[in-house]
Amino acid sequence: MLRMLSVLLGFFILCGSLQAEPVQSLRDGWAFSFREHETAPAVEFDSVSVPMNWTFYNKQLGHQREVTSLGIGRYERIVDLGEVQAKSSPESPAPLMLRIGEIGTACAVYIDDRLVAQRGIFGTRPDTHVPMVAPLYIVLPEAMSPRIKLTIEVSNFEDTNGGGIWGQVLLGRADQILGLRDWNVIRDSSIAGIFILVFLFYLVLFMYRRTDRALLLFSLICLAFFFRQITTSEKIAMLVVPSISWNILVRLEYLSLYVVAPLYILFFSVLFGPYPWPRWLTWCGVGLGILASLGVLGLSIPCFIKTLIIIQFYWVLLFVLTFFVLFRALRSKQEDSGLFLFSFSILVLGSLNDILLTRLYIPTLSLVTLAQVVFILIQSLALARRFAREFRRRENLEELNMHLKELDETRSRFLAAASHELRTPVSLIITPIDAILKGSYGETIAHDAQVFSLIRRNCERLKHLAESLLQVLKIDAGMMQPALQQVDLEDFVQNYVALFSAEASKKHIRLESRYPACRDHKLFVNTDPVMLETVVLNLLSNAIKFTPPEGYILIQLEDPETAYIVLSIQDSGPGIPLEQQHKLFTRYAASQGNRDSRIQSFGLGLPLSAEIIKLLGGTITVQSEIGHGSCFKVHIPCWQDTQRHEHKADEKRSSCEPHCKSPKAQSILIVEDDEDMRTFLQENLSRALTVHTARSGQEGLNKIHAGLVPDLIISDVMMHPMDGLAFREQLRSIPGFDAIPFLFISANPEPEVRSRALGTGAVDFIQKPFYIDDLTSKLFALMALRDCQQKGLEERVLRALRTHDVPSSKTQTSLEDRLSYINLTERDREVLELLLQGLSDKEIAVKLNASVRTISNRVSSLLKRTGQPSRSALIAFLGGRER
Known part of the structure; x- marks a missing residue:
């Protein structure tokens, strides 16, 4: 832009320089006379300047008679040509030329009273006048005297602003004027x-x-x-x-x-x-x-x-x-x-x-x-x-529109895939239940029937899908923040190897794990165990899902040479095409993938894992080749003192679990406005407890005023006309009821509601959905703690589990024999120890620095291996054998 302006400025300066000598401007010394029409008297001026509108001469000379805008004007001037020729070229005089600028609005030019040119048609009346305003170029005759009389007659009957010579009158060499x-x-x-x-x-x-x-x-x-x-x-x-x-x-x-x-x-x-x-x-x-x-x-x-x-x-x-x-x-x-x-x-x-x-x-x-x-x-x-x-x-909006369109299409595909993924477990829940209700399994059905395992597995499947979606939403909302702590990665991985061993064996898959040898330290990482569990579970589930029978899965930990420990999970599956590998960690890409691809179906596991690892400060990569399996590598940040400090000994845990008194001697009040939930709790708890129910806080309060004194109270939060919080506050004002254990159950996930509920003195706040076994164990433990009976039961059972040094009675030998073939690990014993204290899965997870899902899976494994249908049955089984 500046260069262009410079060129234009130079261009104008060059053009302006052509008006310098030897071109002469005939500005002053003009005699001027004016008439309004051909018969009107003339107004004469001895000397005027041009260019100028002739109406300006009135103010310049102060005549009594004014020059009007319309009329006829005559300009005369003596021009000395010799002076111009001498300035131009004394040796070889060249032809001279006049340039007369715009004249308003028609003119005739005379030299020595001889007409040489005109612009338009000069006329003394409007009907004889033809206007035309444009510069006029006149070549002077060569045979002329050195002094000439230049006369310019102007007529104007159109321009009401005034006529006259509006442009400069220039005299110079013809080549200079033409060049200009x-x-x-x-x-x-x-x-x-x-x-x-x-x-x-x-x-x-x-x-x-x-x-x-x-x-x-x-x-x-x-x-x-x-x-x-x-x-x-x-x-x-x-x-x-x-x-x-x-x-x-x-x-x-x-x-x-x-x-x-x-x-x-x-x-x-x-x-x-x-x-x-x-x-x-x-x-x-x-x-x-x-x-x-x-x-x-x-x-x-x-x-x-x-x-x-x-x-x-x-x-x-x-x-x-x-x-x-x-x-x-x-x-x-x-x-x-x-x-x-x-x-x-x-x-x-x-x-x-x-x-x-x-x-x-x-x-x-x-x-x-x-x-x-x-x-x-x-x-x-x-x-x-x-x-x-x-x-x-x-362009950005179009690109964003295309991206939104792709997201919308992906969302539609995802919803279709999600609908398909959700329909399967829902069908496997509804159909067996419908068959049970119709009597397809007979009038009576055993509690350990396969149909119940089928229903439970599909409920777990639905729960897993819901949790995956919830975690994605939390990540998008910025609500998922890792609680970083020191974790022994080898011990962490061993738990999941043991957890998936049974499933791998069932599919005839060899599941192996390898850890760095010849080392004097443990592999500590700085991570959130709950979030890391999601990643490991997703990777192992995918590996088992896509590894064919007689295949293998290898889990390895690499001794850190940098600030990261590498966890790799390698399988002998079909492999992933190269063009699909970049989609593995993209949300919902699976819904548009190949049916045989690793990224089929719901499409949330691997993208969720990648985002979680990113939150934990690590990375996840994949190496795969068609026909040669896949290898996923997770890079996890090391604990700062990993190389120098040994893993601290596990915390000593001491507890006291008093055995509860006879269950039927104890009563419980359930306050719940949802009829299905109230009926479900009553049916499951009435086998061991005397159950009283109420549909609202007000109805429960009325029953208590009528003389009911339960051993424990369970209440929902949101009810009408009296909610659970108000009900709890009313109970605290009744003498003796403040000491009765009070539990809240609610589907409201807001932390404020939980905080308010626990602030009323309630012993716990249980989030819906929950496991009935967890709730039953919690109730038994609370009532057992309240009664404080048979304090030595837990110590005798644990001593029998750990040392097998028990009396040789038939009952004790039966217990030892029952547990000997289970082959309990150290972590199994820790979970069992806390389970006998009546702790819930969540409380056990906090104690053992693990996730709730891991503890639930381990408890389920213990129930299967001991042949017990529920947690309460397991506690009663161990307690009964010890007594």
Whole structure:
């Protein structure tokens, strides 16, 4: 842009230099006479200057009789040609030429009273007068005296502003004058070409982007500048169309000036609107400009020329208001407001220069054309930047739209896949239950029937799917934050190897684990065990799922050489195609994958694992080849003191579990508004306890006032008319009831509700859904602790489990024999120890620094291996054998 401005400035300076010597300006010394018509008396002036509107001579000379705007004028001057020839070339005089600028509005030129040229047809009456305003070039005859009389007769019956010689009268060598004309034509043509090219460029842009009206308005402004450029100065329109009439030329010249004003108002309103004044005022300004433009087209030339003064004041007001808008935009730091302000300032300076030169006839360098070019180029640059920004925004929006469309399609595919994935376990729950209700399994069915295992497995499957979705939502909401702690990764992995061993054996898959040998330290990592468990479970589940029978799964830990320990899970499955590997960790990609692909079905396991590992500060990668299996590597940050510190000994746990008194001697009050939940709890707990029920806190309170004194109370939170919190507060005011264990059960996951519930003195807050065995164990433990009976039961059972050093009675031997074939691990014994204390899975998980899911799976394994149907049965089994 700066280079272009420099070229243009040099171009104008070069053109201006052609007006220097030897070209002479015949400015002063003109004798002037004026008549309103051919029979009117003349008003004479001895000496006037040109260029000038002849009405200005009234103020200059102070005649009593005024020169009117319409009439006939005669200019005379003696010209010394010898002086001009001597300055040009004394050795070889060349032909001389006159250049007479615009004359309003027709003229005849005489040299020594001999007509040599005319522009239009000079006439003494309107009917004999034919106007035409354009520069006139006259070659002087060679055989002339050194001094000549130059006479110019001017007639004006159209321009109500006044006639006269409006342009400079120049005398010089013919080649210099013609060179000046050629340069002026080249300049005007080049600038007109710039205007028309910019017009076409932004018109095409507008056709491409019709919503941006600024592009259309700016193109119309450039078109107006184009028409003004070809109808002023050298009037290159006459070179293209020589037969064009002055009527058309002058209308185009004035129309190009008048129409720009409303275009500017609309242009800047689009860029920096709305304006800080009432909207009707803006439309008044636009309407005035449109009305003036229509006047140019419809009125006679003398009529619309009279409006020029009004339009000039209109332009001045427009300049002031535009500057105000641009300064306001600059202060508010709107984009490119500085460029618009700079270019508009140049245009205003050029317009003022044009007024001084063509209306006040103060001799200055003509800058209006340069100002227009600079204005257009800078405005074009600003608009191009604006268009580029809008284009980039549009591209970004289109890209975002495409992404959203892909997400929407992916979501639809995911919902279809999720629907299919959810229907299977739901069907395997509903169908067996329906068969049980219809008596397909007989009038009585054993508690350990296979159908119940089927139902339970599919309930677990549904729970796993729901938890996966919940974890994804938590990650998206930023609610999942890791609780980092020191974890022995080898011990952590061994638990899951043991957990999946049975399933692998069932599928005839060899499950192996390898750990670094010859080391004097344990592999501690800095991680969240609960979140890491999700990753390990997903990877192992996938490995077992896609490994064929007689295949193998290898789990390895690599001794850290960097700040990370690598956990790798390798299988001998079918492998993953290379083109699908990048989709493995993309959510829902599985829903659009190949049916035989590893990423089929629900599509949440691996993406969820990748996001969890990222939260834990690690990474997950995959290496796979078709027919050669897959290997997933998880990089987990090391604990800072991993290389130097041995794993601390497990915490010593001591507990006291008093054995409960006879179950049927104890009673429980269940306050629950949901009938199905209330009935379910009553049916399951009534086998061991006396159960009383109530549908609301108020009904439960009424039963207590009627004399009911339960050993334990279970209550929902959200009920009507009295909720669980209010019910608990009422109980605390009754003497003796504050000491009765009180449990809340609720489906509300809000931490505030849990905090308020525990703040009432409740012993626990159990979240729905829950396992009935967990609840039963919790109830037995609470009532046992309240009674504080048979404190030595746990110690005898644990001593029998750990040392097998028990009396040789038949009962004890039966217990030892029962446990000997189970082959309990150290972690199994720890879980069993806490289970006998009546702790829930969640409490055991906290004690052992493990996840709830891991503990639940281990407890289920213990139940299967001991042949007991429930946790309470296991506790009773061990306790009964010990007694």
